[in-house]
Amino acid sequence: MEKVMRLATEKGVVIFTKSSCCLCYAVNVLFQEVGVYPVVHEIDKDPDCKEMEKAIKRLGCNAPVPAVFIGGRLVGSTNEVMSLHLSGSLVPLLRPYRM
Numbered sequence: 001m002e003k004v005m006r007l008a009t010e011k012g013v014v015i016f017t018k019s020s021c022c023l024c025y026a027v028n029v030l031f032q033e034v035g036v037y038p039v040v041h042e043i044d045k046d047p048d049c050k051e052m053e054k055a056i057k058r059l060g061c062n063a064p065v066p067a068v069f070i071g072g073r074l075v076g077s078t079n080e081v082m083s084l085h086l087s088g089s090l091v092p093l094l095r096p097y098r099m
Contacts, residue, residue, distance in 0.1 A: 001058060001059075003048060003051075004016070004052055004055040004056060004059070005055075007041055008069040008072060008074070009069075011038070011039040012071060012096065012097035013031060013036050013037075013038035013039070013068075013069070013094065014038060014039045014040075014041065014068075014069040015027060015028060015031075015038045015039070015040050015041070015066050015067070015068050015069075016041050016043050016052065016056060016064070016065055016067040017040055017041065017043070017065050017066050018042060018043060018044040018065045019042045019044055019045065020044070021065050021066065023065075023066060023077075023078045024065050024066040026078070027066045027068060027078055027081055028040060028066075030081070030085065031094070034090070034091055034094055034098070035094075035098040035099050036094045036097050036098055036099070037099060038068075043064075043065065052064075053065075059074050060074060061074060061076055061077050062076070062077055062079075063077040065077070066078060068080075068081050070093050070094065070097070071093075071096075
């Protein structure tokens with residue numbers, strides 16, 4: 001849990017992904033299209049992958065990836081991010097982190 005939280009708070013927008021996950025890719029592209037370039041941690045390339053997946057789930061993310069953190073807070077996975085985007089709430093959350 002400690003490692004996930006440390007990494008999740010190192011920058012304004014952080015996404016935990018797996019290199020083969022198409023939903024992770026889609027979320028990353030969505031952020032880039034609104035002018036935000038998140039820090040991406042591919043947990044499948046980390047030796048602590050299994051522990052990180054468990055920690056992300058314990059934090060309340062229904063799927064271990066993508067796990068999106070904005071301002072150090074867990075926003076959620078694909079469903080939560082897309083719901084925020086469709087409701088018009090995502091871009092205001094991201095505004096402080098736009099390039």
